[in-house]
Each structure stands twice: as C-alpha cells, then as structure tokens.
Amino acid sequence: MIDRRGLLSFGCAQCAVLAGGKAFAQAAEWLAPPRFQRPPLDTDEGGLWAFMDREEKRLRRSPFRMGDKALRDYLQGIACRLGADHCPDIRVYALRTPWFNASMAPNGMMQVWSGLMLRVDNEAQLASVIGHEIGHYLQRHAVERLRDAHSRSAFGMVLNIALGGVGALAQLALLAGQFGFTRDQEREADRIGVILMSKAGYDPHEAARVWANLRAEAMASGEDPAKRSVLFATHPDSGEREKTLAELASGRTGETGLEAWRTRIDPHLLMLLEDELHRGQFAETLVLLERLIGRDGENGRLLFARGEAYRLRAGEGDVGQAIANLEKAATLADAPAVVHRSLGLALQGEGAGERAVQAYRRYIELSPEGPDVEMIKTYIQGLQRS
Amino acid sequence: MKIHRLVLAACASILAACSNVAVVEHGDALVSDRLSVQIDQPWNRFENSAAGPIPTWTREGFTVDALQFFVAVKDGKPIAPARDKAKPMIFRDGMQAHEIVSLFENFYTQDGSTFRLDRLAPDSFLDGDGFRFEFTRLRKRDDVRLSGVGWAAVSGGELTAIVFTAPRIHFFGAEIGEVERLAGSARLR
Numbered sequence: 001m002i003d004r005r006g007l008l009s010f011g012c013a014q015c016a017v018l019a020g021g022k023a024f025a026q027a028a029e030w031l032a033p034p035r036f037q038r039p040p041l042d043t044d045e046g047g048l049w050a051f052m053d054r055e056e057k058r059l060r061r062s063p064f065r066m067g068d069k070a071l072r073d074y075l076q077g078i079a080c081r082l083g084a085d086h087c088p089d090i091r092v093y094a095l096r097t098p099w100f101n102a103s104m105a106p107n108g109m110m111q112v113w114s115g116l117m118l119r120v121d122n123e124a125q126l127a128s129v130i131g132h133e134i135g136h137y138l139q140r141h142a143v144e145r146l147r148d149a150h151s152r153s154a155f156g157m158v159l160n161i162a163l164g165g166v167g168a169l170a171q172l173a174l175l176a177g178q179f180g181f182t183r184d185q186e187r188e189a190d191r192i193g194v195i196l197m198s199k200a201g202y203d204p205h206e207a208a209r210v211w212a213n214l215r216a217e218a219m220a221s222g223e224d225p226a227k228r229s230v231l232f233a234t235h236p237d238s239g240e241r242e243k244t245l246a247e248l249a250s251g252r253t254g255e256t257g258l259e260a261w262r263t264r265i266d267p268h269l270l271m272l273l274e275d276e277l278h279r280g281q282f283a284e285t286l287v288l289l290e291r292l293i294g295r296d297g298e299n300g301r302l303l304f305a306r307g308e309a310y311r312l313r314a315g316e317g318d319v320g321q322a323i324a325n326l327e328k329a330a331t332l333a334d335a336p337a338v339v340h341r342s343l344g345l346a347l348q349g350e351g352a353g354e355r356a357v358q359a360y361r362r363y364i365e366l367s368p369e370g371p372d373v374e375m376i377k378t379y380i381q382g383l384q385r386s
Numbered sequence: 387m388k389i390h391r392l393v394l395a396a397c398a399s400i401l402a403a404c405s406n407v408a409v410v411e412h413g414d415a416l417v418s419d420r421l422s423v424q425i426d427q428p429w430n431r432f433e434n435s436a437a438g439p440i441p442t443w444t445r446e447g448f449t450v451d452a453l454q455f456f457v458a459v460k461d462g463k464p465i466a467p468a469r470d471k472a473k474p475m476i477f478r479d480g481m482q483a484h485e486i487v488s489l490f491e492n493f494y495t496q497d498g499s500t501f502r503l504d505r506l507a508p509d510s511f512l513d514g515d516g517f518r519f520e521f522t523r524l525r526k527r528d529d530v531r532l533s534g535v536g537w538a539a540v541s542g543g544e545l546t547a548i549v550f551t552a553p554r555i556h557f558f559g560a561e562i563g564e565v566e567r568l569a570g571s572a573r574l575r
C-alpha cells in the first residue's frame with residue numbers, strides 16, 4: 001500500500017539537493033522573523049500544527065529515539081546557537097534510522113537521523129544541515145506549500161490517511177513527500193543555513209563538504225549517482241549545489257567543532273556502524289569507513305565494521321580483507337567481543353580451521369554468557385573432528 | 387467469523403495479497419509444494435505478503451503475528467527478494483548458522499527496523515540437525531516490539547526455515563507453543 005522505503009527518502013535533506021544556481025550566491029543580508037505564535041486550530045496552518053503535534057507525541061516515546069541526554073542537549077544546543085531567538089520553539093529529536101536525513105515540521109519539531117550523524121565529519125557539518133532546516137522553518141516553507149492549490153488536495157488526502165491510523169512514521173514521510181519543498185525554497189534554506197552558521201561562528205565551508213562526501217559514497221556503488229539513489233535521481237545539479245554552497249561560504253570563516261562532535265557521537269559509534277551494515281550497501285559503507293578512519297584513526301570499532309563490510313559482502317578477495325581488518329581490530333581495546341566470532345567465521349570459511357577455533361574460543365572467553373555460545377561450541381567440535 | 391473479519395482487515399491494508407488468501411484448517415498442510423507441517427488450528431494463509439513473495443500465515447493479521455516459510459532455497463538464491471537496491475540475501479551451501487541468521491537479520495532490518503539476536507543454539511529441524519534462533523525486532527513502521535523465533539536447516543544443499551514473529555506482549559506467548567509443535571512437525575518432501 002505504502003512503500004515506505006520510497007517515501008522515506010523524500011525527507012528534507014533530500015530536497016536540499018535541489019538547491020543550487022546563482023540566485024542567492026550573493027548571500028545578501030537577511031533578517032530572521034520574530035518568533036511565531038501558535039496558529040488558531042481552525043486555520044489550515046493550525047491543522048498542520050495539530051497534526052505535527054500528534055506526530056511529535058509519538059516521536060517523544062518512540063523506542064527509536066536516541067535517549068542519551070548529553071547528545072540531546074548537545075543537538076538542542078546547536079539548534080539554539082543557530083536559531084537564536086527561536087530557540088525555545090525548536091525541539092530536536094535524534095532518531096535511530098540508518099539513512100541520511102533531517103527534517104523540520106512547522107510546529108518546531110526537528111528530526112535528525114542517525115545515518116546523518118554517522119556521516120557528518122564535525123559539528124559545523126551537522127550545523128549546516130540543522131541551519132538549513134531552520135531556514136525552512138523561519139521562512140514557513142511548509143505553510144507556503146500547504147497553501148499551494150496543488151498541494152491542498154494532497155494534504156486533505158494525507159489527513160484522511162492519518163485519521164485512518166496508518167503507521168505514524170509513514171504518515172509523516174508521506175506528508176513530507178507531499179509537501180516536498182520547491183527548488184527556490186531549497187535555495188533559500190541553503191542560503192539562510194549558511195548565514196546562520198556564519199553568525200553562530202561555524203565555518204560555512206563545511207556545508208559543501210557534506211554533499212561532496214555523500215556524492216563520493218554514491219559514486220562508490222559503481223553506478224551513476226544521478227541514477228543511484230532517490231537522493232540524487234531527481235536532482236541532477238547536486239554538484240552545482242555543492243559549488244553554490246562553497247560560493248556562499250567564501251570569505252567567511254569559523255570553527256569546525258571536530259573534537260566536540262567526536263566526543264558526543266563516540267558512545268554511539270558502534271550501534272550506528274551496526275545499523276549502517278544492515279543497509280547492505282557495502283561499497284558505500286567502505287567509502288564512509290575510509291573517511292571515518294581518516295578522521296579518527298584506526299580504532300577497534302571502525303576496523304571491526306570494515307572487516308564486517310568485507311565479510312558480509314563476500315565478493316572476490318573480500319574474505320582476505322575481512323580477516324586482515326578483523327584480526328587487527330581484535331588487538332584493539334575498543335573492539336566489541338563479537339569481533340572474535342566474526343574472525344572465526346571468516347577463517348572457517350577460508351578453511352583456516354585451527355585459527356578459527358582460537359578465535360571462537362576467545363569469543364567465548366570474553367562473552368561466556370553470549371546468546372550463541374552453544375552454537376559456537378558446535379563449530380569448535382566440528383572443526384576439531386575434521 | 388472472527389477469521390473472516392481479520393482477513394478483511396488484512397486485505398484492507400494489503401490489497402495486493404487479497405486474491406491469495408486461503409484458510410488452512412487443520413491436519414497436514416503443504417507449503418510451496420515441498421514443506422509439510424501439521425497444524426492443530428486454522429491459519430489464514432497468504433501466498434504473498436507485504437514482506438514479499440514469501441508464504442505467510444497469520445491469525446490476527448500479518449502485521450500482528452506472522453509465520454513465514456522459506457522453503458528449499460537453493461545455493462546462490464536469495465532467501466527473499468531484496469527491496470530496492472539493497473544487498474541480495476543470498477544463501478550459500480556451507481554457510482554457518484550465524485551466516486544464515488545474518489540473512490534473516492538483513493531481511494528483518496530492510497525497513498530500518500532493528501534486530502537483536504537473543505539466542506542461537508543447535509536444534510533439531512526437518513527431522514535432522516538444524517538450529518533455533520530467537521530475536522527481538524523493533525519495527526520501524528509502528529514502533530512495535532516483536533519477538534521472533536526461527537528454525538532452520540540445510541538439507542540436500544537447500545535451506546529451509548520457519549520464522550514466527552509477533553508482538554512480545556500477549557501474542558507471542560499465546561501462540562508460541564503451537565508454533566513450536568508446528569515447526570517440530572515440519573518435513574521436506
């Protein structure tokens with residue numbers, strides 16, 4: 001009925017690719033509007049807010065919400081730094097979802113997905129996305145879209161579906177899709193994002209790097225990025241957008257907040273990497289990991305993830321790469337215990353029985369209460385018999 | 387009566403599957419022409435489901451409880467078609483239990499749901515050596531926490547598995563005993 005995967009891709013960060021062109025390249029000055037009042041419920045805008053309030057209520061309790069208070073406060077802090085006077089009206093939710101996306105609803109609810117958090121190099125890059133979303137909010141783009149005659153009928157349909165009780169996230173995605181922003185709105189949000197970043201003391205050059213990084217990942221899958229993903233499919237000018245963002249940033253400087261970001265995201269890194277591996281897009285994941293290893297150095301979790309990407313892809317020559325990465329990860333303190341299990345599986349697949357037994361034993365030693373110890377013991381018995 | 391209403395509910399949500407629904411009463415049932423199972427009570431049976439062309443049985447509607455059958459998957463074939471351009475979940479003869487579980491892990495996380503392995507141990511299945519795995523899945527669509535249990539075995543180079551998922555609260559506990567009996571009766575023809 002609703003193909004959620006397709007719809008999910010319609011979030012805001014995706015439409016952000018639309019922006020580009022020279023219209024706002026001059027970065028003319030722009031003044032933020034005063035804080036918004038809650039619109040009356042009997043107006044179209046009031047209805048939209050009420051719909052989003054309901055969604056937010058669900059989001060607040062969602063098990064996918066990342067609960068770490070330090071991270072929450074930190075994200076809220078960035079939004080406040082960028083949103084200034086509007087800070088009390090903006091609420092940021094970190095969601096565990098392995099795709100690159102962020103979105104902001106007209107009632108002030110902002111979502112930042114974990115797939116985005118895994119992919120930004122530093123705080124300034126994160127701020128560029130949050131600033132872009134705040135740009136949509138301050139210019140009330142969603143309301144503009146709602147009033148567009150074409151969208152209005154779509155909104156009615158969405159509302160009907162919502163009342164019919166379809167999965168709540170699907171509703172939201174559907175809504176985001178129906179009210180996908182226009183190219184001009186995206187350009188405007190981009191321009192405001194850079195102004196807000198700059199005002200807040202971030203280096204606005206980082207905005208363009210977000211998209212350069214994403215493009216590098218898409219290229220790695222060996223396909224034309226324009227055809228590769230929804231992110232790029234409808235927006236052939238992503239390169240142009242990157243260029244425009246760089247132009248907007250020129251002459252401005254600021255901080256990147258590299259250490260601040262690494263400190264915040266580090267406690268979540270392993271979980272985010274495991275979720276990333278579930279996407280099964282190993283070529284992209286390997287490019288991402290290369291970049292993260294470049295940033296953080298070779299730590300046990302990153303090498304574990306790289307080993308897993310090779311092991312699970314199981315293409316030509318991959319098993320060797322998997323073993324090399326997992327073996328090295330296994331010597332590093334921050335690698336999870338399962339690194340030994342993965343190493344055992346890779347070695348056993350290669351016919352290196354004795355070394356596999358050693359790895360399995362190490363795994364059992366480190367997690368004697370592991371959920372799969374019985375199974376591992378049968379592998380060991382099987383290898384010792386042969 | 388109850389079943390009919392539930393089938394209707396399921397149909398309303400997944401139109402495409404409607405034409406394929408049938409009720410399995412009791413006794414001996416054959417899945418995908420190869421797998422026979424003994425059942426005590428009727429199930430609503432879908433040859434296709436929202437999850438793909440995988441035979442799926444349910445009592446309450448397959449967004450609630452779902453019993454899925456992966457029958458005689460050959461070497462080099464996926465356990466289920468992957469969505470979009472996601473990695474195909476290809477079975478290879480000679481895979482370890484963990485590697486087979488990884489296929490199901492991929493299958494159940496395609497939509498952004500989470501999968502946590504709670505137990506994996508040897509077990510008898512298809513009247514031979516196999517394994518049983520238990521997991522918890524947080525379903526992305528509606529935030530529902532599902533418990534899952536599966537049995538799998540490779541026989542003659544072909545992978546066969548039965549996986550049951552249902553909300554942890556109430557449904558899983560209510561049906562697991564029957565599902566265990568059903569899985570225990572499974573034989574490949």
Ligand SMILES: [Zn+2]
Nearest residue numbers: 012015016189
């Ligand atoms: Zn946007």
